[in-house]
Amino acid sequence: MVGLLLTVIMLLHASSTSYSSSSPSSAVLQTLFQYINDHQNEFVQRLGEWVAVKSDSSNQALWGEVRKSLNMTSDRIQAMGGQVEFAEVGTKQLPNGESVALPPVILAQFKRDPSKPTVCFYGHTDVQPAKKEDGWSTDPYTLTEINGNLYGRGATDNKGPVLAWLHAVETYQGTKQEMPVNIKIIVEGMEEVGSDGLAELIRQRNDSFFSDVDYIVISDNVWVSRHPALTYGTRGSSYFFVEVEGPKLDLHSGVFGGSIQEPMTDLIALLGSLLDNTGKILVPGLNDAVAPLTEEEKKLYEDIHFDLDEMKKTAGVKRFLQDNKEGILMARWRYPSLSIHGIEGAFSDPGSKTVIPRRVIGKFSIRQVPNMEPAVVETQVKKHLEEVFAKQKSPNTLKVTTTVGAKPWMANVNDVPYVAGRKAVKAVFGEEPELIREGSTIPIANNFQEVTGKSTMMLPISGHDDGEHSQNEKISRYNFIEGTKLFAAFFHELAQLQKDS
Amino acid sequence: MVGLLLTVIMLLHASSTSYSSSSPSSAVLQTLFQYINDHQNEFVQRLGEWVAVKSDSSNQALWGEVRKSLNMTSDRIQAMGGQVEFAEVGTKQLPNGESVALPPVILAQFKRDPSKPTVCFYGHTDVQPAKKEDGWSTDPYTLTEINGNLYGRGATDNKGPVLAWLHAVETYQGTKQEMPVNIKIIVEGMEEVGSDGLAELIRQRNDSFFSDVDYIVISDNVWVSRHPALTYGTRGSSYFFVEVEGPKLDLHSGVFGGSIQEPMTDLIALLGSLLDNTGKILVPGLNDAVAPLTEEEKKLYEDIHFDLDEMKKTAGVKRFLQDNKEGILMARWRYPSLSIHGIEGAFSDPGSKTVIPRRVIGKFSIRQVPNMEPAVVETQVKKHLEEVFAKQKSPNTLKVTTTVGAKPWMANVNDVPYVAGRKAVKAVFGEEPELIREGSTIPIANNFQEVTGKSTMMLPISGHDDGEHSQNEKISRYNFIEGTKLFAAFFHELAQLQKDS
Structure with missing residues (x-):
């Protein structure tokens, strides 16, 4: 690749x-x-x-x-x-x-x-x-x-x-x-x-x-x-399911709160270990496979027309993580990204409920770029999550699964x-x-x-x-x-x- | 109190x-x-x-x-x-x-x-x-x-x-x-x-x-x-809603992943700052109000019959955060606890969806004990979350609300x-x-x-x-x-x- x-x-x-x-x-x-x-x-x-x-x-x-x-x-x-x-x-x-x-x-x-x-x-x-x-x-x-x-x-x-x-x-x-x-x-x-x-x-x-x-x-x-x-x-994608299972039934947070290690606490720690506030993925080794950026490739992005202000308006975001066009295009196209999509099994309705969910499944996906291999990414992510989980010293059970990753x-x-195509574009x-x-x-x-x-x-x-x-x-x-x-x-x-x- | x-x-x-x-x-x-x-x-x-x-x-x-x-x-x-x-x-x-x-x-x-x-x-x-x-x-x-x-x-x-x-x-x-x-x-x-x-x-x-x-x-x-x-x-309780709002609409993680600071990333960081893996609440000042444990009170718990193994079996948990009866009873009754119940607005169904949710609401509650005051707890929690959010340097918006707290x-x-009652129990x-x-x-x-x-x-x-x-x-x-x-x-x-x- x-x-x-x-x-x-x-x-x-x-x-x-x-x-x-x-x-x-x-x-x-x-x-x-x-x-x-x-x-x-x-x-x-x-x-x-x-x-x-x-x-x-x-x-x-x-x-x-x-x-x-x-x-x-x-x-x-x-x-x-x-x-x-x-x-x-x-x-x-x-x-x-x-x-x-x-x-x-x-x-x-x-x-x-x-x-x-x-x-x-x-x-x-x-x-x-x-x-x-x-x-x-x-x-x-x-x-x-x-x-x-x-x-x-x-x-x-x-x-x-x-x-x-x-x-x-x-x-x-x-x-x-x-x-x-x-x-x-x-x-x-x-x-x-x-x-x-x-x-x-x-x-x-x-x-x-x-x-x-x-x-x-x-x-x-x-x-x-x-x-x-x-x-x-196009970027590839792998979808991850991080399941933490604890008690055999949902518990009342009044009765059990403070005396058990809750699956949600573990899951939040796991999800929180995945990326920082700059969008950088923190899974060790993952970024090593990203094809290095050469000066030649960098120049490519300079030629592309991309209106930052219009894009901000369209998406309704105040600012992007990168402060210039080249940075944004590269973040979208040639660097991997990780998005946390949600949690299954926790309380997700409007209103309030004081449940300790017995089993929660965090969901995130990683967009992959050359030369990342979905199989390697899967191994790296699992290893990382297992290490973070080990530090939790939790009595709960961790299971990480992934859908078959689509290669970039x-x-x-x-x-x-x-x-x-280039000749045709020029002609038209x-x-x-x-x-x-x-x-x-x-x-x-x-x-x-x-x-x-x-x-x-x-x-x-x-x-x-x-x-x-x-x-x-x-x-x-x-x-x-x-x-x-x-x-x-x-x-x-x-x-x-x-x-x- | x-x-x-x-x-x-x-x-x-x-x-x-x-x-x-x-x-x-x-x-x-x-x-x-x-x-x-x-x-x-x-x-x-x-x-x-x-x-x-x-x-x-x-x-x-x-x-x-x-x-x-x-x-x-x-x-x-x-x-x-x-x-x-x-x-x-x-x-x-x-x-x-x-x-x-x-x-x-x-x-x-x-x-x-x-x-x-x-x-x-x-x-x-x-x-x-x-x-x-x-x-x-x-x-x-x-x-x-x-x-x-x-x-x-x-x-x-x-x-x-x-x-x-x-x-x-x-x-x-x-x-x-x-x-x-x-x-x-x-x-x-x-x-x-x-x-x-x-x-x-x-x-x-x-x-x-x-x-x-x-x-x-x-x-x-x-x-x-x-x-x-x-x-x-009985313990009191306050229920907190931590809302992080970002883009004006849900976005596609392929198109925008890596170029925007996602509300979920911020929310996970906020929720992850609330307690550690020992169940200790990390909100500064919150534990200061807890009535100190005296030797006299400590002895009270010794006299209470509480079968750890039976309770483990009932709840289906492998172990408690505390390793003895007194510790568990105190954690349940005389110390505050914080449970994260779930997230509203994120993807919570079975299966996979590659959405970047525009607005997510994390929900947690704090069980309160003498001499905590729900109003003070609310101030402490809000201040803490605002400080953590400031470190995120996020373009998103944070809003923390709480239901009226029930006092212990x-x-x-x-x-x-x-x-x-004690005389009657003795008699019967x-x-x-x-x-x-x-x-x-x-x-x-x-x-x-x-x-x-x-x-x-x-x-x-x-x-x-x-x-x-x-x-x-x-x-x-x-x-x-x-x-x-x-x-x-x-x-x-x-x-x-x-x-x-």
Whole structure:
């Protein structure tokens, strides 16, 4: 992993001095861009039709709408001559015990030319819940344009990007140009609730649907500023459960308070040993594995546009732990972090209750970065907690468990799709993309990369202020339309690179 | 308070050498005890009828049963010539918004002789919930005698003691002996859910019903061993809410983890500063107010029977913080304790969620002892938490609030009812009572003492292993019947003391 990171850094550094973009005057691109400009109202109207479908996957009563959104996607693909398979992914057990069939996953492809590279796009058409009463200024299922922004649930997450991808394919057909790449598409309807069945489907189809795929592209995240970006890394994550068990039943704090060592006292001491007030993780050895920061990498962060004041306002925090942009970006992307999420088993309702809980489970997670290994982190955390617990000299029992840790994901920006992506950004936006990471863990990226072994890329077209999952979600007309151009240009540049090599 | 405590200690010390009990051969007592022995099966049968009433006050659908249990109490009192008032105590709003009338409180009295002292007994006929499936060996509402124990919900808490009190009065009538004291009775049906309306009723009737009461007696707690006991103190309690508020909304730990100071990190540091692993409270100054332990008081604990191994087994703890009986009793009764009960606002469900909660409220309580003052404790705790928070250098906001603190309750064992109680115990059981305290806070004792200013006493007849609130609650036939004798003898001794003075 260190090797990979260094390669990335060196390439990034090299790119800032020697990279030369495709000519924006390329006749092919001009034709494509003109078509997209000419058809933009039609594209926006279609997004309106898609947003009108209440495909909220969190509500099983609305799975019919989820299926409808998948059918609309299929109709679009088939109208362009694509072949669609609705792959069944099993059933889900509802809280009432009933088993219901999950919405299927679309696996689509167009006529294949073995001489061309094959790109597989992943997207989803299900959305987060939305109600006008939640604080939306407009009806969430009526796409509404205000000052160049297209407001509506799913506009940016992820209906807009899925449509932009399809519109990019349509643009080649509409301008009677040969598709420069083979296209495969995977679209699901359960992303917002955990992508039920998808991982298993990828495994099942690894030797068939995915066998001839060269590049997998995901457009389900956002830029970090008003400038276009390519995402080359996400943090991994391990979730820890620290259980302290004491008496055989909950006890009354009046009767037993002062005479027994309470599980909560032990747990608070354990949780309190994890990090300090600067955010530094205090688990011995844990930070040693973090890839060292070189001067070259440090410079990368200088070029990224990131508005501290706007971010403070958005999150409603008075100040960040770091006092400058570079520090904050590094804290989010290239350093590990530890968050304590809560305690199970203790009193958590409003009001007061004088219980001594017999068994409490503290929960925290650690976001991991290159070159941390979840298995090593697990060992370090357990050892640390056991040492702290030993000092408590407690008669209680400690048990530390962890969910399988997701490794940090890191792409090599020297890979063909990143180079193509940078050329495409330059062609569309006239500037270099920001090379960014995500602080969060995006399991689907890891999943594709680990199971298929294919080069996986995150190519966002959504704005940093689009408010995915929030009230007043939107995508700007600019991002939606220029994003469509970006995808069209990306196909072109990808093919060009293949020809050049 | 120090003065009072010292008096208590000196008297207790004196009593162990110079106290001389009433003669158990007293003809009056012999007659009373014989009657009780002769009628014990009838008394047990009546307890069975009372236990059969499912007067679970926590379930509003069962308030009809609560009223039935009060009616049975009233019938018993009236059958003995007592006058009963059902005092209404207002309404309770249910979660569905409906207001329902609370079960009334019984205020009863017998014909009054102004030359005699007046004793008011407090009890309750409502019970905790109970279902066979919860792990009862017998049907909870069918009083079942096994090896001398009478199993059934409410057998010891508090139907048995209420009946024992009424049977003691009946015994005087049955033996054609004049009642040596005036009797008043207050019985409620909402004790297990917080005695709704009772405090207000006491205030309202302070100048009427309570005006001629000399002594208030409560028999709603338990012995500490197999030996009879008088209870002369309870700890007070203050409940604290430590709120840390940060961002304006819950944040994603992937996106923000590492770049903001999380409210949970601050809260864990605050809670971790409260006590150490020996149970010692670390709030500066707090322990200074604790009445010093004298050699005389220390000796008191030596005489108390307390089976460490049995208590370990009951609570299911491997060991106590103190390694001997005296230490444990003092930790429970005469030293303050601090218990952390839980956190509101953090993730508390099963499973995992990677949230950074925007606002969390830690909850803890401090059991207080002479000579601590809740108002001073509040100031000390707030100052301490503010100092710890200042060291966190946090951009978050701290708010510490507390519920009105209940002062520790402490009776003077030199008061007439305690002297009478000790004579009565000697007469019935042939031994000195253990002079004990309760670690918990019993608001009704405080309430009576503070509002009425009357001498208030706790005179338990329930066994230390009766399992109030638990499965398989019981009272032994021995405790029920000898407890009835204790109350009968108590009336006699009280009157004797008045005559002697």
